[in-house]
Amino acid sequence: MTSSLDGALDRAVFNFIVASIKTHVGGNVYTNSLLCFCAALGINRHPLGYLEPHLYTGMLAGILWWARLFFLEAVFENQPVDQDEVGIEAVLAFREEHTSWMCIGTHSVISTIIGWMAYGKGYRQKNGGQPSIRWSDDEEGLFHMGEHISVEDFTCTLRDEVTEAEKLLNGLFGGVWQTVSKKIDMGRIVDNMIRLGAGQSFASNPKNKWLEAGPAKVMRLMEASIWDAARVRWKRQRVKRWLRDLRLLRETLLVLVHTWGGLPGRGPEITTLRHCDSWQLIRNVFILDGQVMIVTDRDKMKAIRDNGRKVARFIPDRIGRMVVAYIAWLLPTERVLRQECQLNEPHGEQLEYMWRDGSSSVWETDRLSKKLARVMQAGTGVRLGVGRYRAIAIEMGRRIRGLVIRQLEGKMDDEDEDENVEIDPITGEPVDCGGSWNIVWDLQSTHGTRIARQHYAVHIGFPGKLQPEMIATFKEISKLWHQFLESAEEGKEKKVPKRKQGSQKTDKQG
Known part of the structure; x- marks a missing residue:
């Protein structure tokens, strides 16, 4: 009886x-119940x-999302x-219905909600971000x-997390991780920066045969722990314990890749990393000159066409x-x-992803955020999820000497109109194709800098039009961030830049 009533109510x-x-x-749009509800929110x-506006627009986006689900159903x-x-x-019926009710300019409920969202977004962009951060005296x-x-607590917490990952690895490698780690010759690993084919990565490169990629190395080290030779069978409880420790390592390594790679991106950039090529997309993890390079794309739809905006960390x-040990x-x-x-x-479709466990789908940002919040709560006393961590890391990054953004800000301050300064997607440098920022070398070749970088001598050895100059810039930023996290006390004297007089206090001398 109750079930039938519930069904009728649904x-x-x-x-x-x-x-x-x-x-x-x-x-009078508020005669509609749904729009009246939106207004009340x-x-x-x-x-x-x-x-x-930054809160209300998000609420409208959520309502629009489930409204589309109801419409589809x-x-x-x-x-x-x-x-x-x-x-x-x-x-064809869906297309007709969609045109009538779900598009802008139709004087429908959804058209009104989209208009409100556009207005809120424009207001938010005009007024900038909400002030939420300041340095202590x-x-x-x-x-x-x-x-x-x-x-100090911030940097110490992230250093401690590296130690925690090594402890987990030590257990996964039978107590000899330090020995195994020292034998990984990073400079000897050969990798190709182009798409190799589904399932391919540095681990499958024949030139890296010496790395012994595959399960054999771990099986030898863990054989006594997980294999019962007398009964010729697996020790299932030990195997489950090993897999549990691997899941813990995944979570820890996910946090480390997000926090140590340099200035952080958004959660989906890290949670959707591929360690090998898929049927359609190139992998995100490369070995370049003995160092692990993570290449992500800010626009996933453009990434499918290899036409997005690449970022290297x-x-x-x-x-x-x-x-390397995790992948290989x-x-x-x-x-x-x-x-x-x-x-x-x-x-099968999940095998290419770095962060997943068992038969689960790819981990989402929420999992990264919760793990990061627990780590930061324990180390700093403050819960910092992905969003809060990003704001804090960016502010700290502005205090590190040498970040190219300071060079850009300085050049933009000298401009009468900031709109005249564009960013070269290849090098990250300011470029004004009107002439003032064009590189003379390119002008002598009878074309502007933008045409030169996008159409002439485009480098084949790097993924997604991410050229060597831009990679070198990203590498320097990551290096400066590593130094900041590894030597906080030293960083106060050596990494904090001198600020302009009159705008901020001068640094205290140690």
Whole structure:
């Protein structure tokens, strides 16, 4: 009885929401129940007033997301679940319905919500980010959203996490990780910066045969622990314990790659890393001149066409060896153990990703954020998820001498109009194709700098049009960040730049 009532209630709610979406509105949009609800969300009771645009726009985006789900369900309600079985009549009907109710300029509910979002986004961009961070008077830490984060605690926490990863690796390699690590000759690893084919990476390169990529190395070291020679069978509990430790290492290594690679990107850039090529996309992990290089793309849709905006981050040697061991030895070992012990295995489309466990899908940003928050809570006393960590790391990065952004800011300060300064996507340097910032070398070749970099002598050895000059710039930024994290006390004297007189206090002499 209860089940039938619940079903009737679900159907009534579903029909009500769909009817609220499929409605045209005129001047008084608040006669529509859904738009009235959206408007009410914009009122903040404590303190009384309107919600900030950066918060309200996000709420509207969430409503738009589930409204689209309801719309799709309503249009395809009587169609087969399998997409391949949906007929052309249903597809054409969907296009007609979508044009009527889900596009801008249709005077519909969704059109109004999209308009509000565009207005909020424009207001937010015009007013910039919300002030939330400042340095303490002694310049030994900073405040974010009213909470104090010590620079020393911040850097010490990330250094301790490296030690924690090494402890986990020591257990995964039978107590001899230090010996194994020293035998990884990073400078000897050969890698190609172009797409090699599905499943290919530095670990499959024939020139790296000496690395013994595969499960054999770990199996030899762990044989006594996970294999019962007398009964000729696996010690399932020991195997499960090993896999659990591997999951803990994954979480720790995920945090290390995110925090030690340089100035941080957004969560999805790290959580969707591929250690090998997929059927369509190039991998994200490379070995360049003996150092692990992580290449990500800010625009995933453009990445499919290899036309996105690439960013390179370099991992310090100590963590780089962990990444090599993880890709070359631990991932193959995990796959063998799961097959042999008939445990949950990753699906075929998940094998290329760095961060996943068992048969789970790719880990999402929320997992990285929770792990990072736990680590920072323990080390600094403040919970710093991905969003808060990014703001703090960027502010600390501005204090490190040599970051190219200081050079750019200095040149932009000298310009009468900042809009005249464009950024060269190849080198990261300011370029004004009107003439003032064009490189004379390129002008002598009868073309501007932008044409030169995009069409002439484009380097074949680097992924996604990420040219050597830009990689060198990214490498220097990562190096400066490594130095900052590795030597906090030294960094106060050597890495903090002298600030302009009159705008900030001068550094205290140690």
